[in-house]
Amino acid sequence: MYAFNFAPVFASFDQLLVGAWLTVHLSCAAMLLGLIVSIVCAWGKTAGPFPIRFVINAYIEIIRNTPFLIQIFFIFFGLPSLGLRFSPNSAALLALVINFGAYGTEIIRAGIESIQKGQIEAGTALGLSKLQIFRYVIMKPALRTVYPALTSQFIYLMLTSSVVSAISADDLAAAGNDLQSATFASFEVYIVITLMYLALSIGFSAIFAAVEKMAFKYPLSR
Amino acid sequence: MTINITRRVALALVGAGFIAATASMPAMAQTVESIKSAGTVKIGMLVDFPPFGIMNESNQPDGYDADVAKLLAKEFGVEVQIVPVTGPNRIPYLQSNQVDLLVASLGITEERAKSVDFSDPYAGISIGVFGAADVDMSKPEDLSGKTIGVARASTQDTAVTAIAPQDATIQRFDDDASAVQALLSGQVELIGVSNVVAAQIEAAAPGRFNQKLELTQQVQGIAVRKGSSELLEAVNAFLDKVKENGELSAIHEKWLGAPLPSFIADAN
Numbered sequence: 144m145y146a147f148n149f150a151p152v153f154a155s156f157d158q159l160l161v162g163a164w165l166t167v168h169l170s171c172a173a174m175l176l177g178l179i180v181s182i183v184c185a186w187g188k189t190a191g192p193f194p195i196r197f198v199i200n201a202y203i204e205i206i207r208n209t210p211f212l213i214q215i216f217f218i219f220f221g222l223p224s225l226g227l228r229f230s231p232n233s234a235a236l237l238a239l240v241i242n243f244g245a246y247g248t249e250i251i252r253a254g255i256e257s258i259q260k261g262q263i264e265a266g267t268a269l270g271l272s273k274l275q276i277f278r279y280v281i282m283k284p285a286l287r288t289v290y291p292a293l294t295s296q297f298i299y300l301m302l303t304s305s306v307v308s309a310i311s312a313d314d315l316a317a318a319g320n321d322l323q324s325a326t327f328a329s330f331e332v333y334i335v336i337t338l339m340y341l342a343l344s345i346g347f348s349a350i351f352a353a354v355e356k357m358a359f360k361y362p363l364s365r
Numbered sequence: 366m367t368i369n370i371t372r373r374v375a376l377a378l379v380g381a382g383f384i385a386a387t388a389s390m391p392a393m394a395q396t397v398e399s400i401k402s403a404g405t406v407k408i409g410m411l412v413d414f415p416p417f418g419i420m421n422e423s424n425q426p427d428g429y430d431a432d433v434a435k436l437l438a439k440e441f442g443v444e445v446q447i448v449p450v451t452g453p454n455r456i457p458y459l460q461s462n463q464v465d466l467l468v469a470s471l472g473i474t475e476e477r478a479k480s481v482d483f484s485d486p487y488a489g490i491s492i493g494v495f496g497a498a499d500v501d502m503s504k505p506e507d508l509s510g511k512t513i514g515v516a517r518a519s520t521q522d523t524a525v526t527a528i529a530p531q532d533a534t535i536q537r538f539d540d541d542a543s544a545v546q547a548l549l550s551g552q553v554e555l556i557g558v559s560n561v562v563a564a565q566i567e568a569a570a571p572g573r574f575n576q577k578l579e580l581t582q583q584v585q586g587i588a589v590r591k592g593s594s595e596l597l598e599a600v601n602a603f604l605d606k607v608k609e610n611g612e613l614s615a616i617h618e619k620w621l622g623a624p625l626p627s628f629i630a631d632a633n
Contacts, residue, residue, distance in 0.1 A: 223550040231536060309543065311514070311536035321537065324518025
């Protein structure tokens, strides 16, 4: 029977908290920036001219059909040969934003396409400007429709961020690996960081539920 | 009460007797004479420790250790029989007379010297800090403000962490390959690696990088059974000879891409 010994893990728990903080930091920043990228690309893909649509489609296909680990290696190890050098943490953020952007674009595009033409025409008839139509008539109901899909992609983004330890970014997974190699209590360390990731996921879900209540509480008349 | 000894019980008893006999058999001192009269020397080596011990394309043991083993057999004028062993079982193989010698990248440690007798070093691994040839540094304090890549939890991680000043940044990668990649792409200025990996870097990017600091050294010896002092002397005489005439250095050059380092060549 394996004898658990959590003492060395809790003795260095602050190390794990520092790692968890970076994971939260990285995830939140990547969610916000990724959402902006997604909205812009979704707009471009639904309303832009052909060259823009082509570029956005190429971006989505390349990102969605290659592994995240390779993307992050490409940014961290590959781009320096073109003179673009990022620190491990900024390379991690950039990779997460680019990765999320591709998935987010498709999700939001689906939302935009769910808006009926009549609704947009109603906006025009009311004398709203193009930007107002995009913001109030298209974007808000579109986001409301795809919100569940978007939040599960956000959670997935947070979990995927554990891969960034491969380029020596010091997130929760890296802190766990460091601690594991220092204490040899691998089972205990991985149990603790698993629970920490679980807690982060549940925490983010709770925040997303609160945001949904605040932002999309107007009634639907369908 | 009758004692009913079935065939199975009898067999088990005989088996147990055999195991007891083998286990209590003393490790016999080995002599050059007995090896020469056998006509074959049985040498244990690792086959999963490149470039020291590998299996080659024709599935034969090869590598630095194999070449040393063959050279030693040639010196004794006997056939070589290489017995693949593993890290944990190599000393038991020697102690239980299954091999005559170990040329198995066995690092010379006090702990192991209690179980086997070691020859002079025939190989070694050193760990050092490597960086671009034009970076000027010679002491640990020069690491100040620099970024150093290492493989997480490796010997080099421990060694670099121990000497690096507070304001040096240590970037821990999952393996040596990623750390090397970080050096080649300029993401880190320096890396901590073994001389084995350093030789691979030199092969990939000749002249771009060199060693800045040496951190630790681990020398490896040929091991014989405890008390085989006559055999040990013969092995040491062999090592002196091949160090002198450059044959060992040639093997080192072949497998590690550099001549025999002085910490091995000068150790006696």
